[in-house]
Amino acid sequence: DVKVTQSSRYLVKRTGEKVFLECVQDMDHENMFWYRQDPGLGLRLIYFSYDVKMKEKGDIPEGYSVSREKKERFSLILESASTNQTSMYLCASSPPREGTDTQYFGPGTRLTVL
Amino acid sequence: AQSVSQHNHHVILSEAASLELGCNYSYGGTVNLFWYVQYPGQHLQLLLKYFSGDPLVKGIKGFEAEFIKSKFSFNLRKPSVQWSDTAEYFCAVSGTYSSASKIIFGSGTRLSIRP
Numbered sequence: 001d002v003k004v005t006q007s008s009r010y011l012v013k014r015t016g017e018k019v020f021l022e023c024v025q026d027m028d029h030e031n032m033f034w035y036r037q038d039p040g041l042g043l044r045l046i047y048f049s050y051d052v053k054m055k056e057k058g059d060i061p062e063g064y065s066v067s068r069e070k071k072e073r074f075s076l077i078l079e080s081a082s083t084n085q086t087s088m089y090l091c092a093s094s095p096p097r098e099g100t101d102t103q104y105f106g107p108g109t110r111l112t113v114l
Numbered sequence: 115a116q117s118v119s120q121h122n123h124h125v126i127l128s129e130a131a132s133l134e135l136g137c138n139y140s141y142g143g144t145v146n147l148f149w150y151v152q153y154p155g156q157h158l159q160l161l162l163k164y165f166s167g168d169p170l171v172k173g174i175k176g177f178e179a180e181f182i183k184s185k186f187s188f189n190l191r192k193p194s195v196q197w198s199d200t201a202e203y204f205c206a207v208s209g210t211y212s213s214a215s216k217i218i219f220g221s222g223t224r225l226s227i228r229p
Contacts, residue, residue: 035219040222041221042120042204042219043158043204044219045217045218058216090158102148103217105157105158106157
């Protein structure tokens with residue numbers, strides 16, 4: 001059974017803190033994605049990666065960075081957390097076939113920045 | 115610009131009613147279309163997808179969707195809803211961006227079913 005796990009379900013941080021969100025998939029997928037989910041806005045892509053050490057900006061990369069040192073792990077980093085980054089963060093992975101692949105999602109991390 | 119529109123933000127139905135959730139997209143070239151569902155407290159998961167062939171696609175739990183190319187639409191339907199269909203539904207379209215597939219999601223439609 002496919003599995004995408006995220007390091008925390010709930011996280012509370014203070015403004016200015018550095019925050020790491022970890023995502024691990026066990027399906028040997030090349031592609032991995034980070035989204036944030038906000039009410040009324042759906043899912044917005046922050047960054048994605050199509051291979052180890054490769055990354056591409058999504059639609060809202062400002063204030064975020066990512067790291068992909070191993071195929072199975074994709075980390076999202078908030079260098080200096082701000083209150084407007086309070087959100088639900090979803091990680092997903094997909095196989096490499098262009099255009100037809102299904103994304104498999106993790107359970108999400110609900111981040112609150114105080 | 116590529117986009118996906120879901121015009122219904124919140125739909126409330128009684129059990130056994132018929133359902134149709136609208137989805138329109140703006141995307142150049144060949145499209146692949148998806149409906150994802152997020153049940154309360156659960157992961158986002160695939161409901162159905164279209165990438166070629168028969169434009170009427172059947173998914174899990176009795177859902178279906180029809181791709182109408184001339185209308186740029188991919189509406190989700192179910193003839194008779196159940197209380198367990200209460201969830202948030204996301205329409206999505208994929209294309210190719212660099213070397214990875216990038217999916218654009220709509221804003222979601224919250225479906226509430228009255229028992």
